[in-house]
Each structure stands twice: as C-alpha cells, then as structure tokens.
Amino acid sequence: MLTELPTSTDVLIVGAGATGLALAATLAARGVSFVVIDALAEPRRFAGGIALTPQTLELLEPLGVTERLTGIGNRAGAARFFSGDRNREVVALRFDKLSTRFPYLLFIPQQYTEKALTDRLGELAAGTRSGVESTVYRPYKLLSLAQDDTGVTATVLGPDGERTVRAKYAAGTDGVHSTVRELTHVGFPGELFRQSYLQNDVFLTGGPPRDEVHMFCSRLGAVTFAHIPWDPAGVVRIALSLDRPPAAFSTLKPHQLQALIDERAPDGYQVKITEVLETTHHPASHRVAERYRIGRIFLAGDAAHSHSPIGGQAINLGMQDGAALGTALGTVLNTGEDVLDSYENERRPAGREVVDLTRQMNQIATEPNRWKGALRDALFPVARIPALNQRVTRVMAGLDR
C-alpha cells in the first residue's frame, strides 16, 4: 500500500542514504516528526562504505543500532601496511589494543548498515508520538526548495506528480551531487586527486586473514584488501588506485586485476584472484562545502564533503553528521533552545580534518617520486613506537576527533 506523502512536518530529510537514516533515527529517538524522501524507487544493493570505526559504533550504540551491525559485520583488529616499493611490512595499527567497547574496524556492506538503521527507525517510530514514522517516501525527487522566516517549502516529483511539503527545517543528505547544495548555491571547493579508484569485489586465495586489513603503498598506487560479509559469502573488497583505469574495467578479468596487484605488491606476498564479481571505477576528489547551514536548511554527509575511499572514513563522517544534526534539531524543536549553529561549528571542522587527512594519506601511499617514497618507507616504522602507534590508531578509529 502506498502511504501518501505528508504535506507538512518538522524536518524534511532529502536522501535516505546512511546519513539521512542516521538523522532520522536520531530525530525518532527524540520524538521529533520528519519526512524522509528518496529519488530511488528501492534501497540500493550497495556495498559502498564498508568500514565502520569504533567511534561510529560507540555513537550508534544508544540508538540501538550497533548490536545489529556487530552481529553481521566482520571484525578486523589490525591493519597492516606494506611497502610494495621496498618489499616489506612497514607498520601495523592495532585496533584490538584500543580502550573502547569496540576495539576493531567493523567491515559491513553499506546496504546492511542502511537496513539496520531503517529497521531501528521502524521500532523507534512505533514507540513514539504520532507524526514520527518510519516510512521512506520513494521515489520522490526534490525539485525546488525555498525558505522564509517560519520554514521551508519543497517541491518534489513523485509517482503522483508534483507535490509540496512544508517543514520547519530541511536537511540535504542527498549525496555528493546534492540538489540541496545546488539549490542553496553553496560552493563545494576542492580538487580532483591525480589517481582514481577501482573497487573490486572478488574471491581469492591467500591475502589477509579475516581479522586483518592489508594495505600496500607503492609509487604506482595503493591497494587495500578487506573481507566483507556479503552475498555470496567469502567476498574480499580490493580498492586499488591508479593513474588511468583499464578500458573495460567493468568486465575486469582475474588476470588483469592480478597484474595490477602484483606490480603494487611486495615480492612474496601470497594472493591469487580467482574470480572478479564486480568492479566499479570512481574519481577521488577532496572537497568540503563552504557552509553546512543556510538558514533553516542544512547539509550533511557526502552532500557536505567528499574524499577518496582510502582510510574508509566517508560513511562514518556522514552518520556522525546525521546524529549531530538530529541532536541539534531535536534540542531546538523540543526545548526552543537555539543550538543550530553548533552543528556547522562542530561538524565542518571535523569534515575538513578528515578530508585533509585523506588527502595526505592518498599522497603518501601513492608517492610517485622514488626518493620521497623511500623516505616514507624509512619513516613509517617510527609509528611502531607504542605511544605513537596508539595515537595514529586512535585517529584512524575516530576516537580523538
């Protein structure tokens, strides 16, 4: 049965990805009414953001989401870094030595994270006052957005034609090509990284054990391996950076991927690709929106920042934005205390920090100059010093942000 799109609400959420759903769950937990729309008719079958950090798992715990995720995901207690140029392991980060309730990176396809948030949203909505509901209205595409002193008016295109929704506030959680960002004329400055990424879901023999992530740095590009619980079982995600993608990357053969890995891998690293299930290609750009707040309209997640998959931070940053925005909107709507500026004041620097960190990681991991690469490999082992190792691991875990 098609539920009719409401004409008014407290918060209109444009985009039902991980960010929009984290925002919705946070509002539902505070009894605030909202409407979530998404341009897609169905949720995506999408591995996308696959690594959840300890910080994100801590954040989602009070919402009742973390237990569902840890029940499905694959726990990696260590990340090992190898130099393909120098043929050796240079350092390991030990997440299993961190003092947190979740001392690991949790590998879980984005689709499962979104489902866990949606399921929890349903439970929260059922337990709160009327107006808080769990439906994601699909397919409804945002066309226009205007604001005045008391609220925002959105025009959306859905199965029943054009409709308007009036809300006190609106959130653009509509991804990297955000319509909300465009309609509010917010700049998205930054630059394209010189390399792009191939994301490959494969079967292989050798490679990392299930409880480790392996990464190669090399002057040709970086490679990361991680086991993900996916259908079919036994899939490993390989993210690989390169100057130019092969012509027919969507039908990459195992031997073609193997060749790309071998030229970046340390000699003697044992891995054999036996089947490539899927390959996608993505440019990597490093950008932060000029503003996260435009009056009654807010940007969050990929709509507000963009960076490459190296370091696996994007989905984490998005859900953290969603939770922070939900907390600020919940406070103003429930108590009248205007804390809305705190959202941009806290989350934009956090976004800037992660985008800068990712840019540096990309440059260091793929350094094309052999002397600078040699310097990197010589310096990396310094991070074995326990205090420094702990510090770097905490940054990657998001625990010092």
Ligand SMILES: Cc1cc2nc3c(=O)[nH]c(=O)nc-3n(C[C@H](O)[C@H](O)[C@H](O)COP(=O)(O)OP(=O)(O)OC[C@H]3O[C@@H](n4cnc5c(N)ncnc54)[C@H](O)[C@@H]3O)c2cc1C
């Ligand atoms: C192939 C791929 C691999 C990735 N790998 C990683 C990784 O390894 N690690 C990592 O952390 N991140 C990765 N990411 C990024 C990660 O998926 C994003 O950071 C995450 O999806 C951000 O979520 P979001 O909710 O902000 O945006 P999105 O997931 O993009 O969701 C936006 C939603 O808005 C909807 N929408 C868009 N426009 C409109 C409109 N006009 N009206 C209504 N709805 C609209 C879309 O349909 C979509 O459902 C990857 C992304 C891709 C595409």
